[in-house]
Amino acid sequence: MTITITAFEKSPDGGKGLARDTRVRWALEEVGQPYDVRLVSFKALKEPAHLVLHPFGQIPTYEDGGLALFETGAIVFHIATHYPGLLPVDGNARARAITWIFAAINTVEPPILDLGNARMLEADKPWSAERLPMVMDRVRDRLGQLSRHMGSSEWLEKDFSAGDLMMASVLLRARGSGLLDEYPNLAAYVARGEARPAYQRAFAAQWAVNKR
Ligand code: GTB
Numbered sequence: 599m600t601i602t603i604t605a606f607e608k609s610p611d612g613g614k615g616l617a618r619d620t621r622v623r624w625a626l627e628e629v630g631q632p633y634d635v636r637l638v639s640f641k642a643l644k645e646p647a648h649l650v651l652h653p654f655g656q657i658p659t660y661e662d663g664g665l666a667l668f669e670t671g672a673i674v675f676h677i678a679t680h681y682p683g684l685l686p687v688d689g690n691a692r693a694r695a696i697t698w699i700f701a702a703i704n705t706v707e708p709p710i711l712d713l714g715n716a717r718m719l720e721a722d723k724p725w726s727a728e729r730l731p732m733v734m735d736r737v738r739d740r741l742g743q744l745s746r747h748m749g750s751s752e753w754l755e756k757d758f759s760a761g762d763l764m765m766a767s768v769l770l771r772a773r774g775s776g777l778l779d780e781y782p783n784l785a786a787y788v789a790r791g792e793a794r795p796a797y798q799r800a801f802a803a804q805w806a807v808n809k810r
Contacts, residue, residue, distance in 0.1 A: 599662060599663045600632060600633065600634050601626065601631055601632070601633040601634070601660065601661070601662045602633065602634045602635070602636055602660075602661045602662075603619060603622050603623070603626075603633055603634075603635055603636070603658050603659065603660050603661075603673075604619070604635070604636050604637075604638050604648070604651070604652075604657045604658050604659045605617065605619035605635050605636075605637055605638070605657055605658060605804065605807065606619070606637070606638065606640075606657055606807075606808070607637040607638055607639045607642075607807075608639075608807075608808060609804070609807070609808040611808070612808055612809070612810035613804065613805045613807075613808035613809040613810060615770070615800075615801045615804055615805070616770065616771055617657065617804070617808075618657065618658055618670045618767075619635070619657055619658040619804060620767065620800055620801065620804050621670050621674060621763060621764065621767040622658045622660060622670060622673050622674065622677075623635075623799075623800035623803055623804060624763055624767070624796055624797050624800040625673070625674045625677040625678065625684060625760065625763055626677060626800075627795075627796035627797070627799045627800045628683055628684055628763065628794075628796040629677060629678075629681035629682065629683045629684060630681075630683070631677070631681060635803070635807075637807065638657060643655045643656060643657065650666075651666050651668065652668040653668070654668070656668070658670065658673065660673045660676070670703070670764075670767075671699060671700070671702075671703045671764065674699065674760050674763060674764055675696070675699055675760065677760075678699075678759075678760035684759055684760040684763065685759055685760055686755075686756075686757065686759065691755060691756070694755050694761075695754075695755055695759035695760060695761045696760075696761070697761070698754045698755070698759065698760075698761025698762070698764070698765060699760055699761050699764045701761070701765070702761065702764035702765040702767070702768045703764060703768065705740065706740050706741075706744065706765065706768050706769070707768040707771075709733070709736040709737045709739075709740055710737055710740075710768060710769075710771050710772045711771070712733055712736065712737075713733050713734060713736075713737050713772070713775055713777075714771060716729060716730050716733045717730070717775065734775070734777065737772060737775070737777050738777060738780070741769075741772065741777060741778070741780070741781050741784060742781070744765075744781075744784060745781040745783055745784050748783055748784065748787060749783065750783065752787075752790065753787075753790075758791075758794070762787075762791060763791070765787075766787065766788050766790075766791030766792070767791075769784060769787070769788045770788055770792075773785075773788070
């Protein structure tokens with residue numbers, strides 16, 4: 599049975615790879631698992647056939663035989679625990695890598711998402727100009743902490759892991775604001791992720807669907 603994921607029929611980012619199917623594609627490419635993609639319109643996301651798979655009416659979902667998953671953290675964790683290549687075998691190193699998956703989605707992603715909303719959805723509000731610097735500073739707080747922690751390290755732990763895949767995917771969303779480039783070691787870290795052949799294949803696959 600081939601794994602099937604869902605992705606936007608037409609991603610609003612026009613193929614920049616920022617929609618969350620890219621991180622799932624990347625994980626599957628890293629572990630060498632072939633997959634099919636079912637493209638879904640915004641309308642279909644909220645229809646019963648999709649809501650059965652994803653109660654919040656979003657992409658991506660992941661189906662493999664009788665298993666259906668949603669939430670990229672859970673999907674990438676599942677892929678990483680099911681197939682070799684994305685988590686260390688040693689117990690402590692494995693637990694640390696898993697910790698970084700959670701750190702990426704629970705601690706680093708929320709302020710970056712808030713900034714995206716502030717820039718895209720709230721820009722026309724009368725209070726937007728007053729709020730935006732505060733939202734940007736919250737992102738800077740997190741990026742600064744991560745930047746100091748990483749120093750000149752290549753990856754978050756010794757070897758590339760699912761934790762790096764999630765962290766780099768989350769940080770990519772901060773690039774458009776210019777904030778990522780304020781932290782050259784983080785910008786270089788993300789670029790190292792993007793240079794991986796598995797990421798390149800994942801990006802190309804979503805680009806083929808969404809290019810503008
Ligand atoms: N926590 C969930 C997860 O990690 O899986 C969040 C999933 C999610 O937000 N999915 C978005 C979605 O389906 C797509 S990725 N939204 C439709 C809806 O909620 O109705 C978010 C996204 C959208 C657009 C851009 N972009 O244009 O740059 C980037 C990211």
